[in-house]
Structures are given as C-alpha cells and as structure tokens.
Amino acid sequence: MKQYINELQPGVKVNSVFALAKKQLIPFRDPSKGKFLSLVIADKTGQIEAKLWDGAEEIAAGLAEEDLIQVEGAVSEYRGSNQITIEKVSPAAAGKWQPEDFLPAGKDKQLLLDELRQLVASLNNEHLKTLLANWFSDKDFLQQYLTCPAAKKVHHACIGGLAEHSLEVCSYAVQVAKNYSKINRDVVLVGALLHDIGKIMEYRYQTSIAVTDSGKLFGHPVLGWDMIAERIGMQPDFPAPLADHLKHIILTHHGQLEWGAPVLPQTPEAMTVFYCDLLSGRIRQVFDIIQQDEDDELWTRYDRLISRAIYRGYKED
Ligand SMILES: [Fe+2]
Ligand SMILES: [Fe+2]
The missing domain is CATH 1.10.3210 (Hypothetical protein af1432)
Incomplete structure (x- = not known):
C-alpha cells in the first residue's frame, strides 16, 4: 500500500513507492569516507528529503531522476524538517502506479x-x-x-x-x-x-x-x-x-x-x-x-523562503 509523504512523521517506518525528484551525490566532510546520497522524493502530497549514508555511489548509478523508486527506511527530524534515512532503495516495478499518485x-x-x-x-x-x-x-x-x-x-x-x-x-x-x-x-x-x-x-x-x-x-x-x-x-x-x-x-x-x-x-x-x-x-x-504544518501550535515552523514563522492565533470566527 502507498504511504503518502504528508503522513510521514518522525519515528515512522517507510516502505513505499515515490517519485525521484532530485538525486545528488555529496562528499562527506571527511573525504576519505566518499559520498552520501541525497534524494528529494515526491508524491501528490508533497516532497521530503531522503539520505543514504552507505554504499551510495553504486546505488545512485541505478536510479534516475523522474523515475519511480521503492524506498525503505525511517523518518526522523533534522533542523526542523522531516527526512528519511534510507535503508534500501531501488527502481520501482513499472506499470503499477498512476501519475495522479505522485x-x-x-x-x-x-x-x-x-x-x-x-x-x-x-x-x-x-x-x-x-x-x-x-x-x-x-x-x-x-x-x-x-x-x-x-x-x-x-x-x-x-x-x-x-x-x-x-x-x-x-x-x-x-x-x-x-x-x-x-x-x-x-x-x-x-x-x-x-x-x-x-x-x-x-x-x-x-x-x-x-x-x-x-x-x-x-x-x-x-x-x-x-x-x-x-x-x-x-x-x-x-x-x-x-x-x-x-x-x-x-x-x-x-x-x-x-x-x-x-x-x-x-x-x-x-x-x-x-x-x-x-x-x-x-x-x-x-x-x-499553515496547511503543511498540521499540528495545532500557535506558530508554524520557521520557513526559510519567507524568513518567518506564521502566527495562527487570530481565529475570529
Ligand atoms: Fe507568476
Ligand atoms: Fe514568474
């Protein structure tokens, strides 16, 4: 069954198909460790970053941007945003999914x-x-x-x-x-x-x-x-x-x-x-x-693009 990105909360285990929006191999600070894989994966409910720390270069070669991929891993929070730490990732079986899912x-x-x-x-x-x-x-x-x-x-x-x-x-x-x-x-x-x-x-x-x-x-x-x-x-x-x-x-x-x-x-x-x-x-x-941030806090998360959090305390019905 498809797991949707807007349902992914820290601690949740992931095993689902997503669209690969962006793929990047990034060198570790210590160059002797090689590179890790940084992905942006997407579906119709949004996008999330996903990181693969081990064996990244070999696995990256088998993945293409805009393809569908099967991702297994767990969600955690990093600098105020959710991200997936990947355990396993591979191209998804074709023909099973509709563009409307993504x-x-x-x-x-x-x-x-x-x-x-x-x-x-x-x-x-x-x-x-x-x-x-x-x-x-x-x-x-x-x-x-x-x-x-x-x-x-x-x-x-x-x-x-x-x-x-x-x-x-x-x-x-x-x-x-x-x-x-x-x-x-x-x-x-x-x-x-x-x-x-x-x-x-x-x-x-x-x-x-x-x-x-x-x-x-x-x-x-x-x-x-x-x-x-x-x-x-x-x-x-x-x-x-x-x-x-x-x-x-x-x-x-x-x-x-x-x-x-x-x-x-x-x-x-x-x-x-x-x-x-x-x-x-x-x-x-x-x-x-406001919508992405589903919890009912008075303030949304700080958003880097508009350089502020949004206050939602003024609800005068
Ligand atoms: Fe415009
Ligand atoms: Fe424009």
Missing part, C-alpha cells in the same frame, strides 16, 4: 476553463481577443495551460497550478484596474493571464515537477517573451506598441533585477502584474505553510 492536483480543470473563457470574453481590444482566442483554440496548448504546474515547490506546485495562479493574478489585476481608470484593463488582464506562460516550456511534470534544459538556460520570463513574440508574429496587423507593452509585462513580471527581471517594470500595467503576481504567490505560500 503529482498533487489543483483546482478542477473545467472550473479553470470556464473562468478562462469568461475572461477572454470580457476583453474589448480586438487584437488581444484574437490573440487569446486563436492561441487557446490550439487544443494541445490549452491542455498544457490547464495542466502545467506554476512551480516546483514554492506555490501552486500542482497539476493545473499555472492556470489557477494566473487566473488569481487576473482577479487581483482586475481590481486594481477598477480603482485606476487610466490603467489599460485589457493589457493588464492579458499580461496577467500570460505572465508565466513560459512555464509550459520551463517544467516537465510526469512523475515529479522538474526544470527542463530550456528552463535552466533561459528562465520562464524569457521563454514566455519568445512564445508571445511568435504568436503575435502570426497576426500581421497587431499594433507594434501593444506588442511591445505585452512583451515588456512578461519580461519584467519578476519585478526586481535580483529576482530575475532583466529590466524593471516601467509602466503602470507592468507594475500591476508584478505586484499581483507577488501577492498571489506569497498568500498561497503562507497558506501552504
């Missing part, structure tokens, strides 16, 4: 599709409407948009995460546009909907979520910029300033040079997409931290 599922696809269609229908600008209508009528592309995760683990790291996150950014952006009549609602909306489109090229997601070679080489803002430039190129009458504005939004949505934006957002619409993207990612991250 990748978490997000919102229902039909709900995402309905929301997407409503947004496209609400556009007034004919060029933008045609761009989206043509692009989303490509069945393979639509399927990828509705299936791709938004991240490896930080936020919306689930099947459908890209669409769920993008639609969330749209809903925030529409609110901003309501408050500022000078913001171009259609541009901000299409920018929000497409800001992370490069993630379709950035991630592979069969048994675990992994970054592709293009993802590593270029990153999704540049990949997205390229995809949009290509699509716009198919509409010869698409106005050049509108094309540049959209490309600027995609390229700058990480907002700061140190967060991966090649240049800073320099229009109200680009700044709106940046802040709404940050808001969607951060709020989801906080709820993920």
